[in-house]
Amino acid sequence: MRPIIEFCASNLGHGTDKLMHKLEQNPDYDVIEYGCLNNCGQCYLSPFAMLNGEIIEADSPEELEEAINTKIKELEAWDNLDLD
Numbered sequence: 828m829r830p831i832i833e834f835c836a837s838n839l840g841h842g843t844d845k846l847m848h849k850l851e852q853n854p855d856y857d858v859i860e861y862g863c864l865n866n867c868g869q870c871y872l873s874p875f876a877m878l879n880g881e882i883i884e885a886d887s888p889e890e891l892e893e894a895i896n897t898k899i900k901e902l903e904a905w906d907n908l909d910l911d
Contacts (some may be wrong), residue, residue, distance in 0.1 A: 833877040841874040842888035
């Protein structure tokens with residue numbers, strides 16, 4: 828399953844705009860920017876994104892990128908499990 832990574836336009840001031848553009852370059856990801864993700868308090872506190880509907884937050888855009896990549900690897904590992 829392709830990861831869906833959503834960014835809030837109001838949060839881009841935290842430096843997540845550069846991360847969003849970087850992730851958009853990966854053809855395996857669906858990256859979407861919304862005017863609002865309905866996490867208003869979160870927008871002003873720290874960099875965050877939503878990955879498949881789950882909030883991922885960090886203290887910096889670099890840490891956010893690392894957290895997103897870690898979560899994607901976890902999801903891929905679950906997708907690759909052979910449950911037979």
